Amino acid sequence: MxxxxxxxxxxxxxxxxxxxxxxxxxxxxTQRPEALFITCSxxxxxxxxxxxxxxxxxxxxxxxGNVVPPDGGPAGGEIATIEYAxxxxxxxxxxxxxHSQCGAMQAMLDGNVPDDLPGLKAxxxxxxxxxxxxxxxxxxxxxxxxxxxxxxxxxxVQMNHLSTHPQVASRLSMGELHIYGWYYDIGTGQVxxxxxxxxxxRELGDDALAASPLPVRAASA
Numbered sequence: 001m002x003x004x005x006x007x008x009x010x011x012x013x014x015x016x017x018x019x020x021x022x023x024x025x026x027x028x029x030t031q032r033p034e035a036l037f038i039t040c041s042x043x044x045x046x047x048x049x050x051x052x053x054x055x056x057x058x059x060x061x062x063x064x065g066n067v068v069p070p071d072g073g074p075a076g077g078e079i080a081t082i083e084y085a086x087x088x089x090x091x092x093x094x095x096x097x098x099h100s101q102c103g104a105m106q107a108m109l110d111g112n113v114p115d116d117l118p119g120l121k122a123x124x125x126x127x128x129x130x131x132x133x134x135x136x137x138x139x140x141x142x143x144x145x146x147x148x149x150x151x152x153x154x155x156x157v158q159m160n161h162l163s164t165h166p167q168v169a170s171r172l173s174m175g176e177l178h179i180y181g182w183y184y185d186i187g188t189g190q191v192x193x194x195x196x197x198x199x200x201x202r203e204l205g206d207d208a209l210a211a212s213p214l215p216v217r218a219a220s221a
Contacts, residue, residue, distance in 0.1 A: 026056050033059040035093040036085040038078075038158070040066045044186050045099050059085045065104030065154065066096055067126045071164040079165065086167045086177070093210075094168075096158050097182040098151040105150045109134070126161075130154040148183075152201050155181040155194065159211065178210035 016023060037047045038061040047058055061068075061081050068078060085091040098105075107113055108127045113120055134150045141149055159181055162168050171177035181194035183201050192201040196211040 023055075031056055031059075031089065033057055033085070033089060033091060035059070035095055036061065036082065036091045037095050037097065038062075038066055038068060038162075039095075039097040039184075040064065040099055040102055040104065042099060042102065044101075045097075045184060047097070050097075050184060050191065059089060059091060064120065064123060065102065065108070065127055066098055066158060067104075067123070068096070068158045068161040069126055070161040071166070082162070082165065083167050086171060092171075092176060093178050093180065094162065095180045095182055096155050096162065097184055098155045099184040100148065100151070100186050102147070102151050105147055105154060108154075109146065109150055127154060127157075130157045133157070152181075152183055152192075152194075155183065159194075180210055 034053070034057045037051075037058045039045055039047055041062045041064055047060060048054070051058070059081070061078050063078065068082070069076060082094075085094075104124065104127070107120070108124055108131050111131075113124060115121070130150060130153050133153050134146070137153075138146060138149045159179055162179060163172060168177065168179075172179070181201070182204070183192040184190075185192075191204045193204045193209050194200075194211050195202050195209055
């Protein structure tokens, strides 16, 4: 905690005074985020740093495995946040971003979550579709290549889950919402985007490619 407390003090005495006017404007107006960014809870993934964005630019959902529970399941924070982003904040862009060395993906592949982690075991059931796709499609891969393929496939699965929600589906049908699938490599800083026309993840271009979640082509190995 010492590092955190020291950081707060530095923010209050150095960073905040330099940008006092910015934070005052931020506090005085209603938030207007550029996008809803759905990613993993992994502490090494920093959405604002990856995208070089400011406070107020991203509305965030974070959980183990960047999961979006499909419509019809138990109500939870993920769905409440997505609904708020669309209906109240009028967000028109949603990014689902997986990442390298994802512990949730590795746990899904290993299938050996301890019984004394019942919450995690229950949560990883949302990854069952991803697990089945990987098991059937990527039998020839192992190690880091398998983990990367699984992470990319999971991004596509969660895009499909996202599209099952009425607030999302209605806006997609009207062309009022765009969804993007990304993969972030922690060690290289590389960001890949899903190119639906080619069915692959490729280097993020100057113009981000939205994908229509239903139907969606599976990522290549």
